[in-house]
Amino acid sequence: LDQKVKQNNWEDSNFINYKKMSENLAIIRGRLNRPLTYTEKILYSHLDDPHGQEIERGVSYLKLRPDRVACQDATAQMAILQFMSAGMPSVANPTTVHCDHLIEAQIGGAKDLERAININKEVYDFLSSACAKYNIGFWRPGSGIIHQILLENYAFPGGLLIGTDSHTPNAGGLGMAAIGVGGADAVDVMANLPWELKAPKVIGVKLTGKMSGWTSPKDVILKVAGILTVKGGTGAIVEYHGPGVDGISATGMGSICNMGAEIGATTSLFPFNDRMYDYLAATKRTAIGDFARQYAKELRADEGAEYDQFIEINLSELEPHINGPFTPDLATPISKFSEAVKANNWPEELKVGLIGSCTNSSYEDMSRAASIARDALNHGLKAKAAFTVTPGSEQIRATIARDGQLQTFEEFGGMVLANACGPCIGQWDRRDVKKGDANSIVSSYNRNFTGRNDGNPATHSFVTSPDLVVALTIAGSLHFNPLTDKLKDKDGNEFMLAPPTGDGLPSRGYDPGNNTYQAPPADRASVNVQVSPSSDRLQILSPFNAWDGKDALDMPILIKAQGKTTTDHISMAGPWLKYRGHLDNISNNMLIGAINEANGEANKIRNSTTDEWDAVPAVARDYKAKGIKWVVIGDWNYGEGSSREHAALEPRHLGGLAIITRSFARIHETNLKKQGMLPLTFADPADYDKIRPDDRIDLLCTELAVGKPMTMRVHPKDGKTFEVKLNHTFNEPQIEWFKNGSALNTMAKNAR
Numbered sequence: 001l002d003q004k005v006k007q008n009n010w011e012d013s014n015f016i017n018y019k020k021m022s023e024n025l026a027i028i029r030g031r032l033n034r035p036l037t038y039t040e041k042i043l044y045s046h047l048d049d050p051h052g053q054e055i056e057r058g059v060s061y062l063k064l065r066p067d068r069v070a071c072q073d074a075t076a077q078m079a080i081l082q083f084m085s086a087g088m089p090s091v092a093n094p095t096t097v098h099c100d101h102l103i104e105a106q107i108g109g110a111k112d113l114e115r116a117i118n119i120n121k122e123v124y125d126f127l128s129s130a131c132a133k134y135n136i137g138f139w140r141p142g143s144g145i146i147h148q149i150l151l152e153n154y155a156f157p158g159g160l161l162i163g164t165d166s167h168t169p170n171a172g173g174l175g176m177a178a179i180g181v182g183g184a185d186a187v188d189v190m191a192n193l194p195w196e197l198k199a200p201k202v203i204g205v206k207l208t209g210k211m212s213g214w215t216s217p218k219d220v221i222l223k224v225a226g227i228l229t230v231k232g233g234t235g236a237i238v239e240y241h242g243p244g245v246d247g248i249s250a251t252g253m254g255s256i257c258n259m260g261a262e263i264g265a266t267t268s269l270f271p272f273n274d275r276m277y278d279y280l281a282a283t284k285r286t287a288i289g290d291f292a293r294q295y296a297k298e299l300r301a302d303e304g305a306e307y308d309q310f311i312e313i314n315l316s317e318l319e320p321h322i323n324g325p326f327t328p329d330l331a332t333p334i335s336k337f338s339e340a341v342k343a344n345n346w347p348e349e350l351k352v353g354l355i356g357s358c359t360n361s362s363y364e365d366m367s368r369a370a371s372i373a374r375d376a377l378n379h380g381l382k383a384k385a386a387f388t389v390t391p392g393s394e395q396i397r398a399t400i401a402r403d404g405q406l407q408t409f410e411e412f413g414g415m416v417l418a419n420a421c422g423p424c425i426g427q428w429d430r431r432d433v434k435k436g437d438a439n440s441i442v443s444s445y446n447r448n449f450t451g452r453n454d455g456n457p458a459t460h461s462f463v464t465s466p467d468l469v470v471a472l473t474i475a476g477s478l479h480f481n482p483l484t485d486k487l488k489d490k491d492g493n494e495f496m497l498a499p500p501t502g503d504g505l506p507s508r509g510y511d512p513g514n515n516t517y518q519a520p521p522a523d524r525a526s527v528n529v530q531v532s533p534s535s536d537r538l539q540i541l542s543p544f545n546a547w548d549g550k551d552a553l554d555m556p557i558l559i560k561a562q563g564k565t566t567t568d569h570i571s572m573a574g575p576w577l578k579y580r581g582h583l584d585n586i587s588n589n590m591l592i593g594a595i596n597e598a599n600g601e602a603n604k605i606r607n608s609t610t611d612e613w614d615a616v617p618a619v620a621r622d623y624k625a626k627g628i629k630w631v632v633i634g635d636w637n638y639g640e641g642s643s644r645e646h647a648a649l650e651p652r653h654l655g656g657l658a659i660i661t662r663s664f665a666r667i668h669e670t671n672l673k674k675q676g677m678l679p680l681t682f683a684d685p686a687d688y689d690k691i692r693p694d695d696r697i698d699l700l701c702t703e704l705a706v707g708k709p710m711t712m713r714v715h716p717k718d719g720k721t722f723e724v725k726l727n728h729t730f731n732e733p734q735i736e737w738f739k740n741g742s743a744l745n746t747m748a749k750n751a752r
């Protein structure tokens with residue numbers, strides 16, 4: 001294990017460290033003295049302190065050292081802007097950025113890409129120059145979707161990756177623990193802070209038997225989603241194992257892990273096997289495959305390892321499934337689907353079939369889909385519904401262009417879109433139905449929430465395998481079941497579609513296509529990061545001010561929020577996403593969804609200096625301009641929802657000092673600490689009710705110490721001052737974050 005094997009073919013100085021991982025595991029084995037799941041082996045072998053780390057599944061917070069970071073272009077903007085404010089010369093851990101989310105599907109791949117490059121020029125210029133400056137690999141627009149690129153180039157068995165996108169788990173197809181995180185976590189790892197994860201529970205899924213006919217790997221996760229539902233995987237890693245695993249291609253395993261995000265799982269994993277070796281070899285990484293074989297015994301669960309929950313699926317009996325509409329866990333086997341369409345009154349006509357995306361755009365997926373389209377063409381049939389193809393990467397596009405599948409799709413009536421997310425993330429200029437018209441679409445994607453694809457809440461979006469997408473597209477109807485139903489050929493003769501066939505890997509190897517990668521230059525000191533001062537989408541962040549060392553006296557309550565206050569209430573998504581690289585502009589959405597206890601309304605609060613009612617961000621800006629610090633009072637589980645760091649950056653930017661609640665969602669609480677704010681909770685939750693929105697607040701910040709409560713003095717408008725005790729969860733290093741103004745200021749200070 002003492003060899004130097006490179007992590008990938010793009011970076012010369014990043015190596016796979018199986019030796020270190022194996023040493024860490026030996027320490028853990030000595031401590032735990034029990035068989036380990038594969039999940040545990042990967043996580044524990046990446047512990048920052050394998051000797052001292054407390055380990056209890058579902059309870060402890062693990063401090064980890066991931067091997068890599070990956071960001072997509074939408075989330076990378078704020079992550080990199082924050083990283084820049086730490087003043088470090090380069091990222092501390094290998095990082096890549098992928099341009100895939102900002103390309104809108106309209107008329108076809110090449111034109112759409114060209115348009116996107118113009119519209120998003122300032123974002124791409126910023127990312128490209130920042131990547132060059134800070135030693136980050138940059139995948140230009142047109143290169144493909146982050147998760148496909150990661151599988152093709154960067155994933156390796158036993159590795160730990162964090163990515164700023166929910167479907168990062170796709171890399172589990174190569175036995176990597178790949179976890180979707182918020183931008184703030186990515187920044188930590190870029191800046192060399194350990195990354196924290198609550199030790200996950202482990203759900204074991206045992207696969208037996210072998211798939212055949214119309215059943216495909218996607219059906220495994222469609223079935224699992226039906227069993228576990230959208231919440232069933234929360235706080236857990238799903239670990240597949242059993243004899244059925246060896247019958248699934250690496251890319252098929254990737255699809256299964258990818259869509260594991262839909263059950264809320266932290267990630268999903270397959271153990272290292274020969275199918276992964278074959279894929280590594282096909283993608284020019286035989287050395288990694290050989291190295292993994294040496295370390296193979298640690299790249300699977302130990303005999304007798306125990307799971308917190310256990311599911312068994314017999315692949316020989318697994319039926320193709322279609323999930324949806326509106327939620328990915330409504331799983332219906334194809335044999336029952338037509339009935340379900342009738343019973344639920346789902347629109348019967350299929351308007352559009354969409355294949356590809358990060359979930360299902362492997363060579364195998366494309367070959368099988370093309371075999372069905374070819375079968376139809378041979379019978380004189382074309383797609384009845386509209387049909388789109390999204391290649392997951394430039395390499396896939398070039399390879400299927402060379403091998404003929406792409407031509408088949410075009411002949412079949414398909415439109416080939418750019419190698420990007422496109423309709424999967426709503427980047428779809430759909431013209432065939434009006435907003436509000438009920439209609440059905442079916443895709444090989446992973447997520448089908450209301451309005452996700454086309455912004456039309458009446459669109460019934462179903463997810464399934466690419467195979468079934470093509471079959472239904474031929475029939476143009478949701479009632480068609482290719483396993484039992486006949487079609488009529490061009491002469492009116494009945495026939496049945498043959499089950500799909502196709503190679504798992506291209507027999508002539510992959511064609512890399514156009515070169516879309518930008519490596520960081522050797523001389524990075526002279527690179528200038530490009531941000532126009534007049535940009536409304538990007539803004540360089542200035543470091544936040546350090547704490548003034550004093551108690552904060554006589555502060556107004558900006559808002560006393562009532563009931564649920566999620567990260568969406570604190571920093572809304574939708575149209576605001578455009579500004580996610582511009583802190584000042586996006587701060588105009590701060591807390592506009594929170595309900596003010598004073599009037600039961602959103603985004604209407606009283607300015608204590610003028611007595612006027614105004615929007616929340618406007619009042620905060622007025623206080624900031626007048627040099628007045630403020631606090632927010634919140635209810636239970638404040639900040640639940642996403643890990644969006646903007647929800648913590650915005651109040652800090654607009655001059656907030658503390659958020660005082662009955663309780664916090666943990667990630668938001670940590671994000672607030674990272675930005676130098678004080679997340680505090682009422683020692684007695686009933687004290688929440690004693691506070692009035694127009695009370696004045698003193699916070700005795702000088703009392704801040706590990707494990708000690710902080711005193712808050714409340715001055716009611718008319719009435720006697722009283723004291724309330726507030727708890728917090730700051731540890732020593734986190735107190736430094738507060739004192740220095742933020743975690744990044746602390747990193748920058750320590751780096752000097």
Ligand code: SF4
Nearest residue numbers: 167357358421424425
């Ligand atoms: Fe996310 Fe869809 Fe893009 Fe995949 S293709 S990364 S699911 S938006």
